[in-house]
Amino acid sequence: DTEVTQTPKHLVMGMTNKKSLKCEQHMGHRAMYWYKQKAKKPPELMFVYSYEKLSINESVPSRFSPECPNSSLLNLHLHALQPEDSALYLCASSQVVVVANRNNYGYTFGSGTRLTVV
Amino acid sequence: AQTVTQSQPEMSVQEAETVTLSCTYDTSESNYYLFWYKQPPSRQMILVIRQEAYKQQNATENRFSVNFQKAAKSFSLKISDSQLGDTAMYFCAFTRGSNYKLTFGKGTLLTVNP
Numbered sequence: 422d423t424e425v426t427q428t429p430k431h432l433v434m435g436m437t438n439k440k441s442l443k444c445e446q447h448m449g450h451r452a453m454y455w456y457k458q459k460a461k462k463p464p465e466l467m468f469v470y471s472y473e474k475l476s477i478n479e480s481v482p483s484r485f486s487p488e489c490p491n492s493s494l495l496n497l498h499l500h501a502l503q504p505e506d507s508a509l510y511l512c513a514s515s516q517v518v519v520v521a522n523r524n525n526y527g528y529t530f531g532s533g534t535r536l537t538v539v
Numbered sequence: 540a541q542t543v544t545q546s547q548p549e550m551s552v553q554e555a556e557t558v559t560l561s562c563t564y565d566t567s568e569s570n571y572y573l574f575w576y577k578q579p580p581s582r583q584m585i586l587v588i589r590q591e592a593y594k595q596q597n598a599t600e601n602r603f604s605v606n607f608q609k610a611a612k613s614f615s616l617k618i619s620d621s622q623l624g625d626t627a628m629y630f631c632a633f634t635r636g637s638n639y640k641l642t643f644g645k646g647t648l649l650t651v652n653p
Contacts, residue, residue, distance in 0.1 A: 452638070462646075463630055463645055464630075464641075469640075471638055479640075517638075518638075526572055526589070526636075527572075527589050528574070528641060529586070530583065530585075531583075532581070533582050533583075535582075
């Protein structure tokens, strides 16, 4: 299995709703990531998990709450979002690289969840 | 902080021809990774090619090759024998490793014309 699977593919939610995005991989990768991508822009990093522990939070508002229950699963819990949070949310995974001269390193991305906040 | 610059917002090429996308980056690190990712309208980010900074040899993957100039901090992508399916947004990206940010350039929209 060489895929990162994200569900749902599309999500419409109201500003008072609570919803969750799910990401799953079975490649044995121990680093997982959430990115946010606005139209015609590059992805922007939100969170990094390494060995199921949060290692990077790019000053993301608390209405976004990540969770990594196990090494294969990454969730993003959403609450009280704003219309400007509408975007494509991408999950990615990779090996954990300790020394920066290791071969065959790369990120595998899921196909994303298109989120619309109304 | 690392920055990645793609100076060509849009490019077009005829089918079967060769096109080169440019990318420059700025870093004080000596060990790092560079990537080219492709994002078609289906929105899946697909890894095209990777380059480890410590390797002198330029990476190649079938019709895709890079020209990595470490001293000049340049990392261009050459696509040979362009195909209609190559139409996509192409992002150049930099990272020091998995506990560091993957920094993207702004992207180059490539259109392959029949």
